[in-house]
Amino acid sequence: MHKINKTTQIELDRVQATIKKELSSEKIIQEIYEYIFNAEGKKTRALISLLASKSKNVKPAIRVNLASIIELLHTATLVHDDVVDESERRRGTKSVNQVWSNSYSVLMGDFIYSKAFILMVKLNISPILDELAKATNDIAKGEIIQLELFENRESIKLKDLLKVSYLKTGRLFEASAKTGAMLGNIPANEIKCFGLLGKALGIAFQIQDDLLDYEAFKLDTGKPSLKDFKEGKITFPLYFAMQNVGFKDKEFLLKYLGDDHISKTHQAKIYKLIQSEETQRATKTLLKKYIDEANRHLESLKHHPCYKEMLNLITFSTIRKI
């Protein structure tokens, strides 16, 4: 975990407390909640929002509320993703749909979504509501497009993958930075800058996530290894591998893509293909492109109170192992 300023860590803890309070109305919901949030996530989106909203003119409580809303929205998408991916594990622990069935996952996701909307309405800042409602819609759109893309795995293009990464991940990063900045009541061009920074950082975050999914084969990240591959997902490293390998290896990859029971030997071969110099270089070049873009936008925000912390976060994004 990268080092977080003490004040920011206190605010992140308050985000956690707010979420807990909001989801404690019914016993069964509380139980499911405990299950989801005991496995605490990194809260990267909440953190981005807290940083972008840093300002003497905004009450910390309001900033924590916005960050909590964003974390709730993100959690709702995670819970629904479990049904979509038919994931058995999430954040290193069993997922909600494995313990309580798909039905609970769908409904719990809806419960969390609408809770986020209730809190948004309470916040009562129209442009922030607008941005978050649109981001939520774009996330669903991105996932639907992804499902369709994966039906024609062989013909996927880099621009399609980038579009999906933006919608699925970049979009909420963008909204987190942008709405945080809106709350801080800074000039429009700076709000725009925060949005672009968030978008680039989100796509970079997704590329690093994709890399880590394969790295998990070697490292012990608590994540199961090759999860994306077993779920049939074409991520950036796999995309580049398929561009770089020969015909036979491509056939091999396509044969096992989406297979949940791949032998250790075959997993090792898949891992090796992904680890090839060309594939790693191509993926990391793409990652660097988006990190550079995020940093470039941050340069226009040097005077902003979050500058140093945001720089840390961006830097950490390419070296993180979880």
Place this chain on the structure above:
Amino acid sequence: MHKINKTTQIELDRVQATIKKELSSEKIIQEIYEYIFNAEGKKTRALISLLASKSKNVKPAIRVNLASIIELLHTATLVHDDVVDESERRRGTKSVNQVWSNSYSVLMGDFIYSKAFILMVKLNISPILDELAKATNDIAKGEIIQLELFENRESIKLKDLLKVSYLKTGRLFEASAKTGAMLGNIPANEIKCFGLLGKALGIAFQIQDDLLDYEAFKLDTGKPSLKDFKEGKITFPLYFAMQNVGFKDKEFLLKYLGDDHISKTHQAKIYKLIQSEETQRATKTLLKKYIDEANRHLESLKHHPCYKEMLNLITFSTIRKI
């Protein structure tokens, strides 16, 4: 179908057109949309909202927008219900999750939900946003409570069934009437009256729905018969039947409850138990109680431009066959 005033029918058609327009951004979403909305629903909630918002002071376009938002919210819950119920059929046609898998149902539901929220934000009336966000949250809560209730089928109480019916169905009827009335800018006590009317009508609507699910065994409503029973749902008629029948018949009902492959002979026996005089009387007495309540609240709204149409709708609710 009950007779709807010509102006109201034109407005309902505009609701349909608005929804179509809003869901036409991506090809795949449009395809799924066509699938869902080709099987047009009754749009009862949209209708209630249109009636409650009737006023010379409100532009028809705004009223149609609110009704469209409500219909979108309702549709999102239907699409997600398909996953929850593992329903094979919805509105007489194959459900989204049968044609496109659970994944598409979850994501399409999220897409429709968030689209509704985008339109709400555009409407920009804070108390209406608040009411609809809370109603959406209560619907999810109701469904979660229902799942838990059905795990202890034998000990279900009438008050539990009523609570779930309120949250699952009554709550959105209530919000439709209430937000419609809010839009009409009428006195607070009348808005409250509309809310209570909607709530009672929604619960009545659910009881009639429960009755029709068994009626479908005899009638040809296009619906598959005993669907609720096969899905393991304890609805009002089944609850009363289990109170009224002897020990052996209760055992029989509990044995086949949730079984998807019940023989015609056994279905006939289940139907007969539900049709018993006591069970029918108990269910219809409960239905009448809520219809009477809805009518009582309507009596305070005699001067309202929707009075006659609302009276028709309430009356129709107990005689409808679909």
